[in-house]
Amino acid sequence: MEQIKLLDEIKNLIEGNKNRELIDIIQDLHPADIVEILLDLDEESQKYFFKLLPHDIAAEVLNEVDGDTFSSILEVLTEEKTTEILDEMSLDDVADILGELSENEQSKIIKLFDHEDATDIRDLMHYSEDTAGGIMTTEFVSVKEDMTISQAIEELRNMASEAETIYYVYVTDYIGTLVGVLSLREIIISNPNLLVSEVMQSNVIYVNVNMDQEEVAKSVAKYDLLAIPVVDDDTILQGIITVDDILDVMEEEATEDIYRIAGTSEIEYNENDTNINHLVSSVKSRLPWLMITLAGSFITGAVITGFESQISNNAALVKFMPALTGMGGNIGTQSSTLTVRGIATGRINSKEISKNLFREALVGIAIGIVCGIAISLFAGFVFNQPQLGSIVGIAMIANMLTASIIGTLAPLIFKNVGIDPAVASAPFISTTIDITGNIIYFTLVKLMT
DSSP states (O other): OHHHHHHHHHHHHHHTTOHHHHHHHHHTSOHHHHHHHHHTSOHHHHHHHHHTSOHHHHHHHHTTSOHHHHHHHHHTSOHHHHHHHHHHSOHHHHHHHHTTSOHHHHHHHHTTSOHHHHHHHHHHHHSOTTBHHHHOBSOOOEEETTSBHHHHHHHHHHHTTTOSOOSEEEEEOTTOBEEEEEEHHHHHHSOTTSBHHHHSBOOOOOEETTSBHHHHHHHHHHHTOSEEEEEOTTOBEEEEEEHHHHHHHHHHHHHHHHHHHTTOOGGGOOTTOOHHHHHHHHHHHHHHHHHHHHHHHHHHHHHHHTTHHHHHHOGGGGGGHHHHHHHHHHHHHHHHHHHHHHHHHTSSOGGGHHHHHHHHHHHHHHHHHHHHHHHHHHHHHHSOOHHHHHHHHHHHHHHHHHHHHHHHHHHHHHHHTTSOGGGSOHHHHHHHHHHHHHHHHHHHHHHHO
């Protein structure tokens, strides 16, 4: 409610051109709150409001907006102010935003940087956006191994203002190969006359520029790092990735997995899309999985058709099909979700397939027994057919066991063949389990009647 009131107040102040009051409000706001407010304003109000922001806050705000908003806002600023704001931004953030713009817009913005920064931005843009090189920054502190601690401190003073973080100081040899790392604490407490090579830690945790960003995030989380160095194939230090970028990666990857588990994708979520564009994006995203589901329903229908004689002899059989397939689909989706998340966090790997499969099978059997007893008693009493109750109960247990196994195995198999395990999504799992569940059910009916 407070945010809504604040937004309304800002809109009124913009309409009244009351700059002094707006500046007073801005001074009390966190940049993250300013971003939310900015995105809720219309385009003209965005530009008006942004002009009032101090350079350092404007830079933080631009880090969080999309390419279209970024380009639109910069259009109304003078070249001098634009340059001042861009100088406050991290080069990796600039490179990420420029990747969303046209080549013409990219060129206009890059030419505002000095030669060295412009070169770094172009280099960053050459890497795929979902790799270590695509999310790293070239603004970091490094020293040579043959420096003294005193010289390293002086170098740190000179470079600190341009670096994204100074918690870690990386050590290179004369050609730029990464050979060690120092913490800020180690530099401060060490004897100024010692060589850096005598104090540094030589067992550095690093990643390759081409490593997938999800694997980078796992490394940072595993070793509890605030930043991780990025090297090329020759172990030449190219940049660093800081923990704030890792948090963005983790959110992005988790969001992507959630979309895929649901059988859709992030291309659907764009608030600025027109209704037509949203319709096209949604259809393209959802239709492939729904077509798989449709094909699966034809197979399920064919399975049921093969048991028409049993169904015609006892119509009550049909009444339990939704319960069997529905329960199987639920536990299968639960198992697949746990497995996909376990793979994403590194808790589950290919070496532990049998262990995880055994655990989920036990869960499937336990839940199946409870649900099987319940549905068999219901079937026996309601329809006065004890034999039908036994069939339905056994089918429930078998279906729950099968579903939990499929839900666990599918993501692991996909992972081992190089396919994103999240693709083993709810539509895939539920369709497969519908088919197997009906086969199990009617096979038992045929054998036991």
